[in-house]
Amino acid sequence: MGKNYSLGSVEVSLSPRERFEEYLQSRGMRNTEQRRVLVEHIFSHHEHFDADQLIAQLPAKGSDGYVSRPTVYRTLAEFVDAGLLRKFELNGRAVYEHDYGYPQHDHLYCKSCQKLIEFQSDELIELRNRVAEEQRFRVTGHRLIIYGTCQDCIASRRRPKRKVDQI
Amino acid sequence: MGKNYSLGSVEVSLSPRERFEEYLQSRGMRNTEQRRVLVEHIFSHHEHFDADQLIAQLPAKGSDGYVSRPTVYRTLAEFVDAGLLRKFELNGRAVYEHDYGYPQHDHLYCKSCQKLIEFQSDELIELRNRVAEEQRFRVTGHRLIIYGTCQDCIASRRRPKRKVDQI
DNA sequence: ATCATTGCAAAAGATTTGCAAGGTC
DNA sequence: GACCTTGCAAATCTTTTGCAATGAT
Numbered sequence: 567m568g569k570n571y572s573l574g575s576v577e578v579s580l581s582p583r584e585r586f587e588e589y590l591q592s593r594g595m596r597n598t599e600q601r602r603v604l605v606e607h608i609f610s611h612h613e614h615f616d617a618d619q620l621i622a623q624l625p626a627k628g629s630d631g632y633v634s635r636p637t638v639y640r641t642l643a644e645f646v647d648a649g650l651l652r653k654f655e656l657n658g659r660a661v662y663e664h665d666y667g668y669p670q671h672d673h674l675y676c677k678s679c680q681k682l683i684e685f686q687s688d689e690l691i692e693l694r695n696r697v698a699e700e701q702r703f704r705v706t707g708h709r710l711i712i713y714g715t716c717q718d719c720i721a722s723r724r725r726p727k728r729k730v731d732q733i
Numbered sequence: 734m735g736k737n738y739s740l741g742s743v744e745v746s747l748s749p750r751e752r753f754e755e756y757l758q759s760r761g762m763r764n765t766e767q768r769r770v771l772v773e774h775i776f777s778h779h780e781h782f783d784a785d786q787l788i789a790q791l792p793a794k795g796s797d798g799y800v801s802r803p804t805v806y807r808t809l810a811e812f813v814d815a816g817l818l819r820k821f822e823l824n825g826r827a828v829y830e831h832d833y834g835y836p837q838h839d840h841l842y843c844k845s846c847q848k849l850i851e852f853q854s855d856e857l858i859e860l861r862n863r864v865a866e867e868q869r870f871r872v873t874g875h876r877l878i879i880y881g882t883c884q885d886c887i888a889s890r891r892r893p894k895r896k897v898d899q900i
Numbered sequence: 901a902t903c904a905t906t907g908c909a910a911a912a913g914a915t916t917t918g919c920a921a922g923g924t925c
Numbered sequence: 926g927a928c929c930t931t932g933c934a935a936a937t938c939t940t941t942t943g944c945a946a947t948g949a950t
Contacts, residue, residue: 766948784940785939807941825938825939827940
């Protein structure tokens with residue numbers, strides 16, 4: 567029941583929210599207002615985010631739908647556990663991205679503007695599996711980040727904006 | 734003067750210590766006892782390490798050769814700056830490894846025993862450069878970690894050690 | 901003598917935890 | 926009603942910083 571939820575190559579039949587409810591049920595956990603607010607918000611936005619960015623986007627303390635910081639952290643961990651989100655580290659902080667229904671990918675990270683650019687490479691997966699096999703290592707996943715400067719930042723270095731920059 | 738310092742494919746003529754002294758000189762920084770203790774210690778051990786592990790291996794407070802925690806952090810940053818060490822993050826903490834005179838490589842990380850296994854792949858570098866080129870991205874480096882279970886841990890799961898484990 | 905560096909104590913930043921009050925099944 | 930969750934305050938963990946004393950050149 568319900569439409570298919572799909573983003574790229576992976577095809578699944580439950581929405582993130584439905585999948586999370588299933589997860590909660592199966593563990594005897596409760597479907598609370600805060601958890602609903604968080605699934606709803608996170609899966610209607612497709613960017614990468616960290617805890618602070620997320621909290622900044624949610625209703626402020628006092629407003630309806632407010633979720634406290636500890637609950638945000640606790641719930642993010644549940645999403646990771648439930649396979650809805652993937653977590654990784656960048657500059658000493660945790661960054662989250664959609665996992666459920668989202669195709670496997672890696673990132674280019676621009677050190678100048680902090681942008682994360684996604685890319686997908688089957689060749690990388692093959693390479694990874696080959697390397698692991700050689701070491702008789704059982705792979706569960708990987709994380710590749712390519713560091714450097716993105717196209718836009720290369721361009722704006724060459725032709726500085728002349729607006730606020732460098733008086 | 735001095736033997737060549739070599740570990741793999743990269744060939745250099747200064748020892749890490751000499752290179753660091755050069756770096757200090759060129760910046761008007763001073764060659765202190767603490768800095769000597771740290772270069773000396775770090776480059777006589779070839780493992781990956783984090784700040785805590787390093788401090789645990791150094792002389793304790795009160796002993797000769799003691800280096801305070803803030804100075805350890807400050808000096809590790811200098812080593813990174815000087816190109817002697819590379820820094821990356823694992824489980825929310827900074828991990829360091831030799832860079833100077835050490836060939837480029839990536840890691841397999843065993844989630845069971847926390848071991849880091851190094852591997853080298855030219856194919857990965859090519860793939861990385863190709864991906865970057867497609868995006869007109871200027872690469873400065875990358876970091877790939879393959880997560881999973883190492884050979885030893887796979888084996889000891891199958892045939893538990895029967896010693897202290899699981900009574 | 902000058903000025904970089906150190907150690908200490910304290911701060912900072914991110915995330916986690918104990919616990920009493922409140923919400924869900 | 927039982928017991929999972931929440932928000933608060935406080936703790937934790939890792940790393941950084943201000944500053945007076947110390948040390949290198």
